[in-house]
Amino acid sequence: MFLFYCGAVLAELDLVRDAETDPATTAIPAQPAGDRPGGDPHRQRRRRTCASLWWWRLVSFAALYLMSQPDFGADETPGWVFLSGLVPDCWADDGYRHWQSVGAVLFVAAVARLPGWQALFNLAPARYLGRVSYALYLVHGPVLHTAGYLIEMRTFAITTAGGQMITDRGYVAGFALGVAFIVPIVVWAADVFWRAVDAPVVRLARRLEARARPRDDGLRDCVFQLGFPLINMCLFVGILFCG
Known part of the structure; x- marks a missing residue:
């Protein structure tokens, strides 16, 4: 949390x-060189x-x-x-x-x-992992507790001679071999969950938000600036005192 x-x-x-770095709001007005106290403001900003x-x-x-x-x-x-x-x-x-x-x-x-x-x-791989990150968080546990541990047992059996020769090298080799199989399975399961569940739910939430959004810009800004922080504060206080 x-x-x-x-x-x-x-x-x-x-x-x-x-918002603070928006060029439209932070532009430095042109001034004669003699009217600039403290030197060139552009050079100061660069420093x-x-x-x-x-x-x-x-x-x-x-x-x-x-x-x-x-x-x-x-x-x-x-x-x-x-x-x-x-x-x-x-x-x-x-x-x-x-x-x-x-x-x-x-x-x-x-x-x-x-x-x-x-x-x-x-980069494209990082952006893709960002899109499926929540799905990865949800599915990695079930995948590890089903296929993951079974694959791990098989790989360690191969690299440690059925558990008879457990060495650091054999342990690392078994772990690496297991990862080579488990990671693609986890990513595949996350991709399926993302396409079948996560993305459709996000689209539905956006449609509901668009319908529930106040038409008055002033009211909308009030809701976003006051309502959401108040809700977050209530949740934080509840978690703090109720565990």
């Missing part, structure tokens, strides 16, 4: 930033932009490190001993998710401000 709310906040901040890019680059790499928190033995892993001690007690049951979650939020925030990362995630 923490990640869902952070995603909503990041999306809202992205809309605010786009601020360059500094901002470098800052968000550092944030993105730090976020990647946080997302690599080991699932097990982090308190004994070099580079993670100190960070593991900072995990709050409320995360005790899922301590490995704490820094992974923080890193995910920071990475998404950084990607929204870095054209280099955006170019990578705008």
Whole structure:
């Protein structure tokens, strides 16, 4: 739930930033050179932009490190001993998710401000995975608990001589061989779910939204600016106090 709310906040901040950087509202009026206090405003803006890019680059790499928190033995892993001690007690049951979650939020925030990362995630494979991401989230569990574990047993039996010779190399080979079969099955199942369920439901929701949307622009803006934040706040308070 923490990640869902952070995603909503990041999306809202992205809309605010786009509005603030609109050329129609942020254009610098032309002034004579002698009337410009503090130097050329265009040069100052370029410097601020360059500094901002470098800052968000550092944030993105730090976020990647946080997302690599080991699932097990982090308190004994070099580079993670100190960070593991900072995990709050409320995360005790899922301590490995704490820094992974923080890193995910920071990475998404950084990607929204870095054209280099955006170019990578705008490639066709990444865009496709983005479209089916919710379907992947829904179907990966059922697929793993049906075909996945069966395939895993077969691959480990091949690479470890039926469990008689369990070595690090055999374990890694069995895992890689299993992934080669399981991942395509998961993606295929997600694609089927996306085409058969997810996309039609989204189209239906958009049609219902279009019919329910107020015709008065002022009323519509009031609903979007006040109604939705109020609903989100009520949900957040309910989750906070009711678990």
